Amino acid sequence: MNIVIIGGVAAGAKAAAKVKRLLPDSSVKIFTKDSHVSYSSCGLPYYIQGNFTDYKTLLVRSPEEFKASGVDVYLNANVEKILPTQHDILVSHPDRAELVQYDKLIIATGARPVIPNIEGINNFNNIYTVRTIEDGIQIREKMLNSKKAAIIGGGYIGFELLEAFSKNDITTTLIETNNQIISALDEEMSAVILKRFEQIKNKNFEILTGAKISRIEGIGSDAKTITLTDGKTIECDFIAVCAGVKPNSELAKEAGIQIGETGAIKVNKLMRTSIENIYACGDCAEKTHIVSGKKVWIPLGSTANKEGRCAAMNAAGVYCEFEGVLGSMVTRCLNTTVAMTGLTEKEAQSIGFKPVSVVVNKYDKVAYMPETDEITLKIVADKITGLLLGAQAVGSIGADKRVNTVTSGLIGHLTVEQFSRNDLTYSPAYSPTIDPLLNATQILCNKLSRSC
């Protein structure tokens, strides 16, 4: 059996390792455009920050380790075409091209950064995206020789880079075109982030929301100035573009594989595409949202890992269903943890639920304990069924803990009433006597006029 995998960061690497374990006698090959394979892309902001100084720390398995386990890795190998009728892919290596035959093909081409349409954005060498190991190495090197940075985009990556730059004493301006940062959050929850940042003393950063960029100008190959449509200018030594990502689904589309409404590759629960013997997984694949049942595209490393495993199992003939995602995520910038799961109120509204919500602001421990911090927690439920729909938390390090407790409630399709009966662990060092989660769900029960 010939198993061919296109892409080798998270989903592709996981799929390769899993399929080789399941079918030790098969031939398993990874082809990737990238110059590295099997690495933690989510760790790039922490490498840039300097939490560790050797980029190799981000590598999960080297090509040599893959080789030793019987998986062949081809780096800098550009897959030009998938030819489903003849079960081949066409690969361009730096020095040659070849047709590679497959019995099962796993597409794990990932996603790529969106480059916003801004005058000057393609004209300079000191404008970076943050996706690959190479990106990380370049941006860290540049940062270490800079004083001022600009970040375009206030999503997760921009948020994490802000911490990285700030902690390296780089004066940073984050420019977000929306009226809020972390736009996945409901508006009032995003506002809590900015309010918490106000408490940071001697801030060396500024966040501009609702800021439209007019142009980027520079001297020679170096961008120097970002000009907003309102005339404001931002001086910088380099620019990180973190304006979102889009799925690398073109290769699949050209091969006649069905693309979903989200723009990512359509797959069923077995991670199979519309063409037999071809699977897709990770950031290039569409997902099902467990709460709404809708197709979504939420590209995250944890999901990529699970999908890679599931695609590999099915490719190897071992039945595996991937049910879908909750859109659970956590990110951190300086004093603030942001986490969410399920649907936000605006999402719930837009897809036809009748959401009811509550926001509570509570200490994360009993107030008399040292290093107590606040958590702002929002819980969203459906008025008709009383079902939990989602949770968002902004605040102390314990924010993600509350959100993970809700994930199990969403997986179990619990009502707010059922959830409010939860028996959570309590000790003054870990939570208030009534945890913010129970506080919030009790209030929500009252709003839903249920006895909790």
Added chain:
Amino acid sequence: MNIVIIGGVAAGAKAAAKVKRLLPDSSVKIFTKDSHVSYSSCGLPYYIQGNFTDYKTLLVRSPEEFKASGVDVYLNANVEKILPTQHDILVSHPDRAELVQYDKLIIATGARPVIPNIEGINNFNNIYTVRTIEDGIQIREKMLNSKKAAIIGGGYIGFELLEAFSKNDITTTLIETNNQIISALDEEMSAVILKRFEQIKNKNFEILTGAKISRIEGIGSDAKTITLTDGKTIECDFIAVCAGVKPNSELAKEAGIQIGETGAIKVNKLMRTSIENIYACGDCAEKTHIVSGKKVWIPLGSTANKEGRCAAMNAAGVYCEFEGVLGSMVTRCLNTTVAMTGLTEKEAQSIGFKPVSVVVNKYDKVAYMPETDEITLKIVADKITGLLLGAQAVGSIGADKRVNTVTSGLIGHLTVEQFSRNDLTYSPAYSPTIDPLLNATQILCNKLSRSC
């Protein structure tokens, strides 16, 4: 309407506040033997440690605050008898006795420390229990003037006191009669605690398990030496007795109120006792275990709070059910967090389940992050139904987070298979790509021969 509450620490104080809010025109009276009302008993180890220095920090509501809200608090008031046929209680105040009439009576008499039957244990003034504010004040004062301490009992309180004494440079010996500390845990999980303690440099404490005490001896009013049955002697300046608690159910029993098989007061889901118009809540009341359906007695502050609220609602004529507990708990000593929920393997076995379990030992974050620590996680499931039964975690501060994620799964009666599909938040700073929970449940799925 006259509402009378016996006891005023957690359940009683909560019940009083709640019932007064629901029935503002009623008379609400708290009678308590204690010289304080409405305080965080769980916070005593942290007061002793010196996390805060004013014991008043532990007080939630003062008698004056209660008075202002229309609740009368009688301190040092010993309720001698409940007289259900005449709807009275007989109260001894320091200076007088009285009969107090009630329409609804809420019993929240709590629990008291067990004093083990050890020769000499009642003969000295420097042997303390840790239950009331007075206890806390005395033990802190003694600790500040001591060099060596002994703790009898390695349950939660003993565990937390060990941290308090150790951090105050008191050389401490903890003596546990069982072969493991935190005996609620399965044996191999308790062993992880001791293994973690081995990593602490320059330890100023020793833990003796399986240690039977023969006698306590001293000079004058001061205990000085604990002698074990094997002849070993422990010198100390004072002794903390943390050998568990028992329910204060005698008053109820004498009044003809039914006592459960656990020795605590039997109540239904409305927190009503066997006698009409009499409710019981908090540490004196029996609980139902949500996973096993069995009656249990697991006295915890978080439960007391919820039960007090529920008893108050029903006493006030507002329907409220308290479903029961999962036995969720968290405690900390120095470098180690211990948390659990649901049934342990030994419990599950003893009540007729066919438990299957898995223990994983994993980092709490991606290994390249700073301050990464380990978590040992045990998940227990039922072989017949595949249902989750419980979880135990020992390790880093993130241990309780994993356990709380399981509580929702237990409330929702999820199978391991369902739970293994959980979409947990992921970022290198918060968890490994595959969280220990997912890792453990995947392995457990395989053990259960289910496709996960």
